[in-house]
Amino acid sequence: MSRAPWASDPAHSRGRRFGEPPAPTRSAFQRDRDRIVHSTAFRRLVYKTQVFLNHEGDLFRTRLTHSLEVAQLGRSIARSLRLDEDLVEAIALAHDLGHTPFGHAGQDVLHDCMARHGGFEHNLQSLRVVDCLEHRYADFDGLNLCFETREGVLKRCSRAQARHIDSLEPGGVGRRFLDRTQPGLEAQLCNLADEIAYNAHDIDDGVRSGLLTFDQLRQVPLFARFHDAALREHPVLAHGGRRLLYESIRRMLSQQVYDVIGATAAAIEAAAPADAAEARRAGPLVRFSPAMRAASTELKRFLFRSLYRHPQVMETTSRARRVVRELFDAYVASPNEMPADFAGSPLRHRAVCDYIAGMTDRFAIREHERLTGQRMF
Numbered sequence: 343m344s345r346a347p348w349a350s351d352p353a354h355s356r357g358r359r360f361g362e363p364p365a366p367t368r369s370a371f372q373r374d375r376d377r378i379v380h381s382t383a384f385r386r387l388v389y390k391t392q393v394f395l396n397h398e399g400d401l402f403r404t405r406l407t408h409s410l411e412v413a414q415l416g417r418s419i420a421r422s423l424r425l426d427e428d429l430v431e432a433i434a435l436a437h438d439l440g441h442t443p444f445g446h447a448g449q450d451v452l453h454d455c456m457a458r459h460g461g462f463e464h465n466l467q468s469l470r471v472v473d474c475l476e477h478r479y480a481d482f483d484g485l486n487l488c489f490e491t492r493e494g495v496l497k498r499c500s501r502a503q504a505r506h507i508d509s510l511e512p513g514g515v516g517r518r519f520l521d522r523t524q525p526g527l528e529a530q531l532c533n534l535a536d537e538i539a540y541n542a543h544d545i546d547d548g549v550r551s552g553l554l555t556f557d558q559l560r561q562v563p564l565f566a567r568f569h570d571a572a573l574r575e576h577p578v579l580a581h582g583g584r585r586l587l588y589e590s591i592r593r594m595l596s597q598q599v600y601d602v603i604g605a606t607a608a609a610i611e612a613a614a615p616a617d618a619a620e621a622r623r624a625g626p627l628v629r630f631s632p633a634m635r636a637a638s639t640e641l642k643r644f645l646f647r648s649l650y651r652h653p654q655v656m657e658t659t660s661r662a663r664r665v666v667r668e669l670f671d672a673y674v675a676s677p678n679e680m681p682a683d684f685a686g687s688p689l690r691h692r693a694v695c696d697y698i699a700g701m702t703d704r705f706a707i708r709e710h711e712r713l714t715g716q717r718m719f
């Protein structure tokens with residue numbers, strides 16, 4: 343199917359920071375996707391926490407499987423809307439590269455540790471990974487990705503940070519936060535695919551872990567609707583078991599995908615952008631219908647209250663926070679405990695922060711044990 347006029351076009355990319363000849367057989371966005379898949383940071387996602395720590399069970403989502411699910415949902419929607427699937431896939435696979443070990447607990451602690459040294463934020467760190475921290479190419483640091491991929495990776499950014507980025511890269515990926523315009527439609531789509539993915543898989547992981555029950559979930563209207571539909575069609579599922587959960591989630595996912603396609607196609611038609619640049623100026627176009635928006639937000643709030651703030655999750659979280667805090671202090675006091683690239687940096691706190699942010703859960707736990715003699719998990 344041909345690319346829509348409002349889709350990002352790899353042949354008209356705003357380009358890479360360091361000029362490179364085009365690849366003979368791949369589009370610029372395909373090449374970005376391939377570079378991301380081959381990066382070290384991408385491989386580490388397999389041992390990074392989404393909600394449940396990696397060692398808590400083999401079947402829980404990790405950052406890697408989460409990113410693959412975002413890419414799958416994103417591509418599926420992109421094909422219907424005739425957006426660039428390769429760009430969607432590249433952004434989806436890179437969107438969580440900057441996440442610390444131990445999920446949000448790790449990020450919060452690093453932000454505290456860096457309070458007087460420029461702070462820490464995982465979206466900015468994802469950009470930092472693809473721009474600076476991967477060392478694979480002779481001619482430049484980072485992966486030298488296209489502008490359109492980088493703007494998608496920088497999903498959120500404060501105005502102060504945006505001004506800083508814009509001073510280093512005038513008119514670059516920080517600009518839209520100052521001008522209050524949107525990123526390309528592919529980037530907008532990845533944000534929504536992210537939300538659809540984690541809402542659905544956190545229900546699954548929540549039930550699998552025993553922290554969420556069907557009775558609780560049936561109080562969430564979005565889930566209840568599909569749960570009841572699955573039971574009506576297949577009364578045999580009333581005997582319980584995981585099939586009822588999967589049948590409910592599957593229906594919920596499909597309905598959300600169809601909803602985004604319908605609402606977004608209508609928004610694009612109303613705005614009638616002539617090209618990708620006009621689509622950026624037209625406000626957020628990739629969206630849920632108002633009813634699905636409300637239902638998804640309600641589900642998100644439920645997961646926040648019942649799962650992310652569950653005492654058992656909070657308990658592992660507090661141990662994880664201690665690991666990150668004590669690692670930070672140990673490396674700041676003895677930078678030579680880090681590999682030479684990091685130990686030799688003149689910006690000691692930033693180097694410590696980058697080193698810890700790149701760690702997998704299990705490596706952080708091992709390093710913490712090596713440096714403090716304590717076993718936290």
Ligand code: MG
Binds near residue numbers: 408437536
């Ligand atoms: Mg994500």
